[in-house]
Amino acid sequence: MPVDRSTFFQIMSAFPTGVAIVTTLEADGTPRGLTTNAVTSVSADPPILLVCIDRKSRTLPALTESRRFVVNFMRDDHAEICELFASKAEDKFARVAWTPGVAGVPILHEGAIAHAECVTLEELDIGDHVVVTGLVESGSAPRPDDVPIVWFQRGFSSAPVQPQPL
Ligand SMILES: Cc1cc2nc3c(=O)[nH]c(=O)nc-3n(C[C@H](O)[C@H](O)[C@H](O)COP(=O)(O)O)c2cc1C
Structure with a gap:
């Protein structure tokens, strides 16, 4: 028997x-x-990432149809924007700075420390989520002084990071 939710x-x-x-x-x-x-x-090699999206997400049908998505890795002082995009607000993009990427998909250039522009490879139905794999076609990396936001025990915090060169 599985544990409960x-x-x-x-x-x-x-x-x-x-x-x-x-x-x-x-x-x-x-x-x-x-x-x-x-x-x-x-x-x-090739560069592939995955995201897991709830079937109830309103973003999922658009992602499935366009087969294009951007993963915006968020900065530590942007908890409010993360909360906004975790909501069902209709005006999410009116309340955040964004620019269109190569395929027109929004890049959150102020709130993100890095981003990956992806084309969908596969969608896999697992339980109540869809696992979407994406080939990374372009993107940007964080600067050494950028600090990512962290989700831990259901709260946002700032990562204590000491970046090392790749
Ligand atoms: C920290 C955090 C992480 C989340 N991670 C995911 C996730 O990985 N996949 C997912 O489908 N929903 C995740 N959610 C929930 C969605 O953001 C939420 O259901 C949102 O309302 C979906 O918006 P949409 O229906 O406009 O697509 C997360 C929420 C929070 C606060």
Whole structure:
């Protein structure tokens, strides 16, 4: 028997993650996006990452149709924007600075310390989420003094980081 939902969330709250806002476009050009922490790299060569999106997300149909998305890795002082994109607000993109990327998909250039522009490779239905893998076609890396936001025990905090050169 699996543990219940609440126990699962409590267990997973032990694992600190960064926070990324995944953006995409509807067919008519309307931007969509949501806050995520289920993001990880999958392959280095070719460069592939994955995001896990709830079936109930309003962003998911647009992502599935466009097969294009941007993963915006968020800065430590942008908890408010992460909360906004974790909501069902209709005007998310009116309340944040963004620029269109190569495929027109929004890049949150002020709130993100880095971003990855992706084209969808596969979608895999797992439980109540869809795992989306994306080939990273372009992006930007953080500067040494950039600090990512962290999600831990259901709260936002700032990562104590000491960047090392790659
Ligand atoms: C820190 C944090 C991490 C989240 N991670 C995810 C995630 O990885 N996948 C997901 O589908 N929803 C995640 N959510 C919930 C979505 O952001 C939320 O359901 C949002 O309202 C979806 O917006 P949409 O329906 O406009 O797409 C997360 C929320 C928070 C606060």
